[in-house]
């Protein structure tokens with residue numbers, strides 16, 4: 001490794017400094033090395049495992065399945081396009097014959113593709129997470145500010161925090177079906193069930209971290225606030241929230257991670273549309289391709305989870321006043 | 329300078345602790361005239377900060393009380409501005425915004441936007457910080473932060489300026505610099521100032537009176553020394569001044585002879601219980617001086 005670097009340095013084709021080479025090595029070389037090793041082990045290991053659905057898929061088969069899924073999406077797009085074209089043509093003909101004809105526009109209803117499921121899951125997780133944050137941040141601030149509120153709410157937090165999403169799900173399902181009755185619902189019930197389950201499970205880290213952040217505001221800054229006689233709105237805006245932001249984001253990142261994990265589990269269990277359902281359907285399907293397709297789903301779930309976390313980090317570095325804070 | 333501006337009468341305070349109430353101060357009586365510069369000196373943990381906090385309204389005296397212009401002090405307020413030992417600037421605001429927060433709060437409805445802006449810049453100018461208006465606290469040195477803290481307090485146009493070891497955490501050179509700045513500003517604005525210090529030279533150089541406190545618990549005022557050195561005072565000229573050295577000697581003798589702190593007799597946890605972290609630089613040894 002060092003020998004290679006030294007050689008590169010001596011040759012120095014692009015005129016980079018040793019530091020730049022080193023950062024290239026740590027930024028590209030080591031991650032690539034890790035990935036290559038993983039693929040190698042996967043490839044070798046997969047061939048040793050024989051399941052009831054055939055050999056466990058290696059990287060090559062999974063890539064194949066990915067291409068299949070992309071192809072399915074392309075075909076589905078074509079079908080949808082053709083459907084709307086036919087419909088438009090039919091309606092135009094109808095109107096030409098009789099201008100007063102009653103025209104009906106139908107939605108295309110195909111089987112949701114893999115990518116439709118990805119979008120569904122993303123929308124659900126973001127909604128659930130936003131709702132959780134909208135509850136957890138103000139409540140966390142309140143708990144952090146008042147010892148009494150903390151005393152009142154802390155036992156509830158401690159009891160509900162460890163509850164698994166699988167336990168919430170039946171309750172949420174029943175409550176949503178009982179309460180959310182509407183002939184023309186704005187949201188589908190399955191969406192609400194998934195979203196509320198996500199909210200219930202991902203609330204806690206943000207709530208707890210925000211309250212800790214708020215209750216640890218430096219005594220001196222509180223005194224500054226008192227000497228200035230800041231009213232409570234200004235106090236919260238200029239002192240409390242900025243102080244608590246680093247902790248708040250720690251909580252938000254944990255919450256988002258939990259939200260994503262919980263969502264997949266909830267979708268699998270409740271058969272609600274989304275990536276979880278895709279995995280479950282493939283599992284039930286049991287074709288020779290299923291394992292490969294599940295592997296694709298697993299990788300996509302991982303990559304999305306990673307990207308969600310990155311976007312939180314980005315938001316954090318954007319919002320956080322402490323630009324020196326090391327965020328990782 | 330005889331009118332009673334700030335009056336502490338029979339001030340005593342008890343803190344509830346797990347081992348029963350702890351009487352930190354007792355029988356503190358002090359009258360301060362308008363425009364007077366008073367320093368509080370005493371050993372670490374004797375109760376200097378507590379006195380200041382009571383005047384600031386951050387602590388409530390258990391008995392006795394504080395009158396400012398004949399009105400009782402019962403809550404903190406900007407007419408008694410505080411300069412905290414560790415600057416206490418809001419780290420997420422720039423120098424300018426930190427002062428602005430105070431100015432907006434104090435002069436809301438009394439000054440226009442442009443006037444506020446001018447006033448903020450003027451106060452930062454006073455402490456020689458005009459070059460760093462838009463820097464955040466973590467981008468400036470400790471001395472600069474303390475300057476901004478002073479500017480923020482001055483910008484409130486306080487009737488009394490309270491300073492808790494404002495230069496305690498700074499190196500000697502920066503401290504001397506800030507002391508000179510403070511003397512200039514004081515000569516200009518004639519604020520009433522109470523400053524806590526553990527530095528004997530600082531006390532003699534800056535003060536009209538030095539209030540020396542006995543050791544706690546139940547600390548009180550031991551002696552009050554009037555410093556009649558003419559102003560403006562120059563630290564270099566004063567170094568060989570007999571009168572100046574006489575004052576220094578008096579303070580030193582109070583601290584290290586009359587109120588000698590016998591550490592062996594103080595249970596360790598008592599010092600640990602105080603805000604030891606903040607007061608780590610308290611008076612323990614006489615300052616070596618050439």
Ligand SMILES: Nc1ncnc2c1ncn2[C@@H]1O[C@H](COP(=O)(O)OP(=O)(O)O)[C@@H](O)[C@H]1O
Nearest residue numbers: 343352372373374375376377378601602603607
């Ligand atoms: N909030 C408090 N609760 C309990 N004890 C306190 C509190 N504040 C100060 N004390 C005690 O009062 C004494 C004086 O403290 P302080 O005024 O901070 O001393 P100084 O500023 O002179 O070093 C110390 O013994 C300290 O432990």
Ligand SMILES: [Mg+2]
Nearest residue numbers: 376377378607
């Ligand atoms: Mg103190």
